[in-house]
Amino acid sequence: MEISNLPISPSIRSKLLSKGYTSLSSLSSISPSFLAQELSVKLEEAVEVLRAVSDTTTSKSAHIPYGIIPGAVTAWDMLSEEQMQRHISTGCEDLDAILGGGIHCKEVTEVGGVPGIGKTQLGIQLAVNVQIPVEYGGLGGKAVYIDTEGSFMAERAYQIAEGCIYDILDKFPSNSREFLSCKERLQVNNFLAGIFYFRICSYTEQIAVINYLENFLTEHGDVKLVIIDSVTFHFRQDFDDLAQRTRVLGGLSLRLMKLSKMFNLAVVLLNQVTTKFTDGSFQLTLALGDSWSHSCTNRIILHWNGNERCAYIEKSPSVPSASAPYLVTGKGIRGINSNFKRARIM
Amino acid sequence: MLFSTVAPASTSTSTSRDADSIPQHHPARDQFAPIPIPLRSLLPHSKLSLGCPILSRLLSGGLPVGTLTEISGESATGKSQLCLQLLLSSLLPPCLGGLAASSLLILPSLLPFSSLLKRLSRLPSPLHPSPLDHIFVASAHSPDHLMMLLYQADRLFHKSPSLMPPLRLIVVDSIAAIFRSEFDNNFGDLKARTGMFFRVAAKLKEQASRFGAVAVVTNQVVDVMGPEMAGDVGNNHHMGPALLSSGRMVAPAMGLSWANCVNTRIFLSRNDEMAAVGVNGEDMAACTRRSMEVVFAPHVPRSSCEFVIRKDGVFGLDIERQ
Numbered sequence: 001m002e003i004s005n006l007p008i009s010p011s012i013r014s015k016l017l018s019k020g021y022t023s024l025s026s027l028s029s030i031s032p033s034f035l036a037q038e039l040s041v042k043l044e045e046a047v048e049v050l051r052a053v054s055d056t057t058t059s060k061s062a063h064i065p066y067g068i069i070p071g072a073v074t075a076w077d078m079l080s081e082e083q084m085q086r087h088i089s090t091g092c093e094d095l096d097a098i099l100g101g102g103i104h105c106k107e108v109t110e111v112g113g114v115p116g117i118g119k120t121q122l123g124i125q126l127a128v129n130v131q132i133p134v135e136y137g138g139l140g141g142k143a144v145y146i147d148t149e150g151s152f153m154a155e156r157a158y159q160i161a162e163g164c165i166y167d168i169l170d171k172f173p174s175n176s177r178e179f180l181s182c183k184e185r186l187q188v189n190n191f192l193a194g195i196f197y198f199r200i201c202s203y204t205e206q207i208a209v210i211n212y213l214e215n216f217l218t219e220h221g222d223v224k225l226v227i228i229d230s231v232t233f234h235f236r237q238d239f240d241d242l243a244q245r246t247r248v249l250g251g252l253s254l255r256l257m258k259l260s261k262m263f264n265l266a267v268v269l270l271n272q273v274t275t276k277f278t279d280g281s282f283q284l285t286l287a288l289g290d291s292w293s294h295s296c297t298n299r300i301i302l303h304w305n306g307n308e309r310c311a312y313i314e315k316s317p318s319v320p321s322a323s324a325p326y327l328v329t330g331k332g333i334r335g336i337n338s339n340f341k342r343a344r345i346m
Numbered sequence: 347m348l349f350s351t352v353a354p355a356s357t358s359t360s361t362s363r364d365a366d367s368i369p370q371h372h373p374a375r376d377q378f379a380p381i382p383i384p385l386r387s388l389l390p391h392s393k394l395s396l397g398c399p400i401l402s403r404l405l406s407g408g409l410p411v412g413t414l415t416e417i418s419g420e421s422a423t424g425k426s427q428l429c430l431q432l433l434l435s436s437l438l439p440p441c442l443g444g445l446a447a448s449s450l451l452i453l454p455s456l457l458p459f460s461s462l463l464k465r466l467s468r469l470p471s472p473l474h475p476s477p478l479d480h481i482f483v484a485s486a487h488s489p490d491h492l493m494m495l496l497y498q499a500d501r502l503f504h505k506s507p508s509l510m511p512p513l514r515l516i517v518v519d520s521i522a523a524i525f526r527s528e529f530d531n532n533f534g535d536l537k538a539r540t541g542m543f544f545r546v547a548a549k550l551k552e553q554a555s556r557f558g559a560v561a562v563v564t565n566q567v568v569d570v571m572g573p574e575m576a577g578d579v580g581n582n583h584h585m586g587p588a589l590l591s592s593g594r595m596v597a598p599a600m601g602l603s604w605a606n607c608v609n610t611r612i613f614l615s616r617n618d619e620m621a622a623v624g625v626n627g628e629d630m631a632a633c634t635r636r637s638m639e640v641v642f643a644p645h646v647p648r649s650s651c652e653f654v655i656r657k658d659g660v661f662g663l664d665i666e667r668q
Contacts, residue, residue: 238542
């Protein structure tokens with residue numbers, strides 16, 4: 001039995017076995033507080049058990065050189081893990097294509113653009129799309145939405161969730177047996193319940209929530225997306241000490257990057273634009289300065305191309321720079337070749 | 347000095363959406379633990395009607411509670427008239443699209459006070475006996491003064507409904523005039539001005555969000571050059587399709603930074619057109635076509651409708667009837 005090979009104390013092992021947890025997979029999706037209650041142990045011990053479980057499941061074969069550097073993984077393992085990663089669809093096929101499938105997990109993606117271009121709309125679309133069940137090609141996860149500006153409207157999230165479900169049922173045949181079970185999960189209320197929404201009114205609250213996220217994500221292991229809309233707003237209020245602002249922002253971005261790797265989720269930060277005087281003219285650039293621009297793994301700029309909305313990948317370690325047009329419709333973010341049957345074009 | 351919030355740091359982010367209640371403080375755990383707000387509790391989202399069903403329909407019910415809306419336009423396009431209409435609308439009960447609340451109007455100066463009172467008293471308010479009792483007016487002569495007024499308004503938000511309707515609407519008419527006098531055009535002052543934009547917007551949004559209120563500001567417009575003058579920050583072609591008024595390309599004042607501060611932007615425009623041509627080819631009559639456009643909003647797409655300004659208020663026009 002796999003439990004007997006876990007590096008845990010014998011008393012806890014016997015408690016696990018007596019409660020019926022005989023295999024590692026039975027422990028894969030339990031929250032620490034539930035396990036602590038089940039086994040009548042302290043919360044820290046339950047966290048230790050689950051950590052031992054996840055360590056064992058990631059080290060597949062015995063000849064990994066753990067003795068050299070603990071926690072080291074071979075590049076081959078990393079590659080196969082990366083190729084197995086699912087991506088979060090943005091709703092627009094062209095944009096998904098240039099992103100290499102969608103928004104990547106374990107990475108921090110920054111999305112910036114002028115007001116009204118659709119940043120919040122993209123954020124809500126991602127929070128809905130991350131919940132698409134695995135059987136339909138999604139991640140089946142939940143989302144944390146941290147709103148600093150007040151642009152998130154629950155009724156818009158309702159519309160977008162409706163549009164997403166409508167398109168899924170349109171695309172997949174509804175009478176096959178394996179889809180019947182997860183069709184019940186395709187309810188708008190389930191999608192709304194799967195978004196954990198926080199409203200932040202100052203930069204201290206923003207720092208506090210991000211510090212608290214580690215606890216929250218440990219409790220809710222099925223969160224696969226954290227969105228902050230926008231990360232900038234409370235930091236543009238004229239800090240007298242710019243160096244401190246840079247330090248605080250650097251700390252935030254490091255913490256978010258660590259969370260994304262630790263919990264295998266995607267972090268999406270929405271940013272505002274400002275103008276910068278370069279090469280003798282004013283150019284549009286993302287806010288928060290030059291040092292912040294190094295903090296994120298990927299950068300997407302949303303901009304107007306005449307009367308059309310476009311997304312441009314400015315920075316990415318895995319895909320080349322490219323541009324794709326998209327629409328904001330009544331059903332959410334869509335590509336320009338989507339079915340226009342019921343779309344209201346914005 | 348770093349900007350600090352009015353509320354103590356232990357306030358949780360769980361706020362009740364009921365307009366009449368004070369936000370509950372979460373019972374203390376051993377550390378700060380914010381509670382996520384369940385989205386079901388935010389539906390349906392309360393809105394403040396614009397006082398006319400057609401205009402309110404343009405905004406899917408009206409101005410959403412908890413957000414900051416900007417109404418921009420040239421002079422004499424009807425911004426102040428629309429604001430007065432909102433002040434009266436807020437007194438109505440929620441079933442009629444109001445907030446059952448008092449409102450606060452902040453102006454750059456109270457000099458045109460008698461004409462303001464006249465306009466307010468002329469507006470019809472059949473459902474409320476004495477609307478002027480619940481409309482507060484104040485003047486702010488600088489952005490710092492405006493911030494001070496907003497902090498003072500906090501106690502008005504907390505009023506219990508049995509004593510008087512609590513404050514649930516703040517209108518600033520106009521924000522551009524309050525900011526104009528204060529700052530010079532050198533670089534240091536421009537940075538300070540941008541910082542003040544965000545402070546004012548953050549304070550208004552925080553009050554709107556915590557108390558289920560609506561914040562409205564009006565703004566002026568500036569002329570912009572055409573897209574041929576690329577690279578010039580003065581032109582706003584990167585903000586999307588152009589806004590036209592009186593045949594000129596215009597953009598709301600205070601630039602890109604201020605545009606990042608508001609949730610909803612409404613643009614009022616006017617265009618004088620020739621309505622009819624006489625027998626000999628001379629123009630017979632000129633009419634003013636007024637248009638209200640939603641430039642961006644969190645809950646509705648970009649759309650517009652025509653409206654007229656009458657003695658009894660601002661009313662939208664149904665396109666079919668024309």
